[in-house]
Structure formats: structure tokens, C-alpha cells
Amino acid sequence: MMSQLGRLFWVFFKIGAFTFGGGIAMLPIIEREMINNKWVSPDEMMDYVVISQSSPGAIAVNISILCGYKVGRFLGALVAMLGVVLPSLITITVIGLFIANFNEIVWFQKALQGINVAVVILLLDAIIKLGARAIKDWQRVLLMGLVFSAVYFLKFSVPLIIGILIGLGTLIYGYQLLTVKKKVA
């Protein structure tokens, strides 16, 4: 049990240390690690992304809690979260206390520019991987397009979209219930 937790901590520490550009860009790394360690399947990961997006806080942290929970319940969740958060804590503290002119460290700024481009590629990878799992028919393509337009052009807020989608899902569920009942009757 202890070694499993230790491994969990180390894996999420790695993930936290390489998370640039937001939680979504981190998905390819997390998936890779979860699959390599045989902890979480790609389909489950998809569900975790859904839960993480709909919950408060950073997506990266939420996903780590969910994966940690699966591997080691409460303690696992705690350990995974600590792992993901620690690199941030250390880096910012060191920079804040010791490095006065962080913005002027040229080589770091350049490396960062390169990493920002890597983030674009990671996001593309996430869209392709997750899209293949989530988009299975034209209705879903339409839904994806509508959500995209609502947020990108109309600036809907994310919590609002999530609420609307849950409502939509509930409507569809209700409709299916009713049509089944009709057939039976």
C-alpha cells in the first residue's frame, strides 16, 4: 500500500512539474502515466475530465484527486493532490523569495515561448483523443459546435454551459423514459 502511494505521489509530482498552459494541455501526460501504470483507462479518464471541468478549482488538481481516489481512496486522493501541487508551491516560493527579476531571465523566457508552442500541440492531441471518444454521431458534432460558438463568440460562461448541458441531458433522459413508456402501453 505504501509503495503504491509513494508511486502515486511521484507520478503526480512529475505531472505537476510539467503542467504548462493549463489542465487540458496536461491531459496527454496524465493519460500516458495512468495507462503506463495501469491505473485508469482512457474511457474512465474521459469521465474524469467531465467531472473535473464541472467542479470548482483547477482542472489539473481535480483530475489528480479523481485518479488518486481510484488508486487509493481518500489517502490516494490526498497523496495525488499533494504531488500535483507541490512543484508549484516550491517553484513559486523559490522564485518569489530568491529570484528578483524573473522576467528578465532571457533564456527562460525563450524556453517558455517554445513551451507555449508545445502547449498548442498538446491541446491538439487532447482534442483528437477525447474527440474520438466523445463525438460519435452528427448530433454530437452539432452539440460541440454549438458549445464552441456559445463560448467563443457569445462569451457564455463555463458554469452556465455545464448547467445547460446537464439540463439538456436530463431532458433527453425524460424524453427517452416517456417514449419507452408509450411503447409498453
Next chain:
Amino acid sequence: MIELFLIFAYIGLFTIGGALVAIPLIEEQVITRGWITLETFIQMVAISEATPGPVGINIATYVGLVRYHIPGAILATFGFVVPSFIIVLIFARLYTKHKESKWLKIVFDVLKAGIIGLIAVTFFNISKSTLWVASTQQPDWLSLVLAMLLGGFYFTLKKHPIYMILLAAVLGILIY
């Protein structure tokens, strides 16, 4: 100190859908209290986006550090993640208990499709800011070439993403 913890717990609770949402909240809570100036805040945001880890966490750590030194950094960071921890655990429990629920399956299906749309928005925004030069309305050719290089490396060799990130950092130093 407790105030610091509680304020970041509040911010963490209302940051839904991405750390970017945290920024206006932090502004509202921390700057109006006079803890840091807007100028400093903007600098902190820039550094938080440049360092590993979620932006929200980084900013929380930074503000906490400025406020109460290392204990402050720890308090603010944990304040920020505590709402996540509690709520996500509750959701995790509910999820494992009701995995077979028809309603949950349908709602999840809808959410999955919608979330791809959300990720696409992030993709477009980041692509725009990284690969496009707004002032001249032209592509940033250097970055575009780098993107194609990295993409080629990543999608054909299929190595662990960490390698691509390291490669990107090294190439960034060389070409920019």
C-alpha cells in the same frame, strides 16, 4: 492568516471551468483589500503562467507568499484546493455509486460532447496568442514552423509528452 485561507477557499470554490476564471476573483478579493497592487498582480499572473503548475495555484501561492511568507504560501495554496478536494471527492463517491444510472450516463454523454467544444475554445485562444501576431494580422512564422516540427515529432514518434516539452524548451532557447 485564517483570513488568507478563507479568502482563497472562497476563490477556489468559485473557480469553475478553468483557472483563468480565478483571475478576476483574485483581483476582486485581493486587490480591493490592498494586499497587492494591480501592477504587482499583473506581474504575478505572468510569472504564474510561465511556471509549471495550474495558474490558479501559482497565483494563490504567490499572493500567500507576499502576504505571510512561506506559511502564507502554504496556507493560500491549501485554501485554494480544499473546496476542490471536498467537492470532487463527493462527486467521486457519487460517480462510483451511480455509474450505472441511465440518467447519469446520458448526462455524461452530453457533457462529454460539449466539453470537446470547450477544449476547442481553449485551443483556438492559445493558438491565436501563440501562433498569430495580432499587431500585424499575420502568422508568427517562426512559431508556426516550430509547431509543425514539434507536432511532427510528437505525432509520429509517439513518445511521452514530457520529451516534446523538453524539446520545445531547448528549441525555444535556440530559435527565438
